[in-house]
Amino acid sequence: LITNVSLRRVLDSRGNPTVEADVLTESGGFGRAAAPSGASTGEYEAIELPPSEAIAAAREHALPRLVGEVYAGNQREVDAALRAADGTENFSEIGANSAVAVSMAAAKAGADVLGAPLYQHLGGTFRGESFPTPLGNVVGGGEHAKEATHIQEFLAAPVGAPSVSEAVFANAAVHARISELLDDRGVPAAKGDEGAWAPPISDAEAFEIVDEAVDDVSDDLGFEIGFGLDMAAAELYDADEDGYVYGDEVKSTAEQVEYVAEMVDEYDLVYVEDPLDEDDYEGFADLTERVGEQTLVCGDDLFVTNVERLQAGIDADAANSILIKPNQIGTLSDAFDAIELATENGYETVISHRSGETEDTTIAHLAVATDAGFIKTGTVQGERTAKLNELIRIADDAV
Numbered sequence: 001l002i003t004n005v006s007l008r009r010v011l012d013s014r015g016n017p018t019v020e021a022d023v024l025t026e027s028g029g030f031g032r033a034a035a036p037s038g039a040s041t042g043e044y045e046a047i048e049l050p051p052s053e054a055i056a057a058a059r060e061h062a063l064p065r066l067v068g069e070v071y072a073g074n075q076r077e078v079d080a081a082l083r084a085a086d087g088t089e090n091f092s093e094i095g096a097n098s099a100v101a102v103s104m105a106a107a108k109a110g111a112d113v114l115g116a117p118l119y120q121h122l123g124g125t126f127r128g129e130s131f132p133t134p135l136g137n138v139v140g141g142g143e144h145a146k147e148a149t150h151i152q153e154f155l156a157a158p159v160g161a162p163s164v165s166e167a168v169f170a171n172a173a174v175h176a177r178i179s180e181l182l183d184d185r186g187v188p189a190a191k192g193d194e195g196a197w198a199p200p201i202s203d204a205e206a207f208e209i210v211d212e213a214v215d216d217v218s219d220d221l222g223f224e225i226g227f228g229l230d231m232a233a234a235e236l237y238d239a240d241e242d243g244y245v246y247g248d249e250v251k252s253t254a255e256q257v258e259y260v261a262e263m264v265d266e267y268d269l270v271y272v273e274d275p276l277d278e279d280d281y282e283g284f285a286d287l288t289e290r291v292g293e294q295t296l297v298c299g300d301d302l303f304v305t306n307v308e309r310l311q312a313g314i315d316a317d318a319a320n321s322i323l324i325k326p327n328q329i330g331t332l333s334d335a336f337d338a339i340e341l342a343t344e345n346g347y348e349t350v351i352s353h354r355s356g357e358t359e360d361t362t363i364a365h366l367a368v369a370t371d372a373g374f375i376k377t378g379t380v381q382g383e384r385t386a387k388l389n390e391l392i393r394i395a396d397d398a399v
């Protein structure tokens with residue numbers, strides 16, 4: 001039984017405050033988790049409140065329904081209590097940041113009571129030898145860095161790596177190789193929020209450099225490394241222009257579909273996230289029809305980890321994979337529902353961090369527990385390596 005929940009403001013990786021929750025149980029179980037935070041957030045995401053407001057509201061409304069009332073190990077009940085305390089569709093009352101922190105902290109407390117690693121408590125006892133392939137952000141711009149590429153993320157994808165450890169180090173090697181290639185070209189590069197290089201180059205140049213880097217590292221290591229994109233196209237789309245804005249150039253929806261399809265062909269992309277605006281199920285479906293056999297077309301802002309939006313996408317054949325971000329929807333139970341619906345319909349799942357992160361490692365466990373094909377959680381920097389190193393530990397049975 002949950003006997004105490006404490007909430008506090010802690011720093012995230014951008015230096016902003018975020019919500020951290022501690023959950024204590026009667027039998028001495030303890031769990032701690034913190035909410036991440038997006039910069040290119042989808043319009044249909046659950047609501048993140050200013051942390052002090054979210055904390056005050058959760059103390060007032062959620063704690064009375066949790067403390068002395070619910071078992072930490074009963075995730076469905078914990079999350080139902082959070083939903084009932086909030087009373088809205090989108091957690092606008094207690095904040096999705098409070099909700100997700102408590103939901104994840106309760107899961108960890110439940111695991112602690114059992115003396116089990118979190119991924120086992122979340123359902124991963126029967127996991128096989130497979131592991132999620134890490135998608136590593138190596139070059140980026142958009143909302144994550146100024147004066148860099150229009151495309152938000154170029155993601156290394158070590159699809160041929162024999163182990164999670166080799167995959168993680170492959171992405172780091174691609175990141176390092178890109179730094180050399182930028183140096184060779186005399187391009188100075190800052191880093192974006194997720195630790196990817198944020199050079200002042202065109203998207204076309206970024207394609208070339210990332211392609212060269214993944215080929216070099218692939219040759220070195222002897223297994224296949226491809227790459228993919230998060231275009232975060234909702235941020236590029238301008239309704240007034242009725243198109244996607246790349247600096248001085250505007251692409252119509254048809255041109256955007258054509259452009260992405262060409263890049264998929266030319267660079268053998270393994271993954272394309274949010275290639276179109278978050279309202280454009282039809283554009284997504286056109287692209288998926290063209291390239292869905294060759295590559296993963298993934299909805300992030302399109303689906304926002306929401307089963308209703310995912311079902312609409314399934315009905316429209318809009319994509320073939322979904323990004324899962326627990327804080328987009330507010331609880332682990334909701335995230336599980338989205339994963340289940342996706343899996344039943346043959347959609348690949350990609351468990352994801354946010355651009356604002358903490359040292360929290362819950363998503364590494366979630367990816368293993370649900371047998372996700374991929375995890376997107378950066379390449380370097382402590383708040384990213386926290387998850388990657390946890391994956392290495394899980395594979396080593398050392399958690």
Ligand code: PGA
Binds near residue numbers: 041355356
């Ligand atoms: P965000 O970006 O966390 O800033 O929303 C990540 C993504 O778009 O996948």
Ligand code: ZN
Binds near residue numbers: 301
């Ligand atoms: Zn995205």
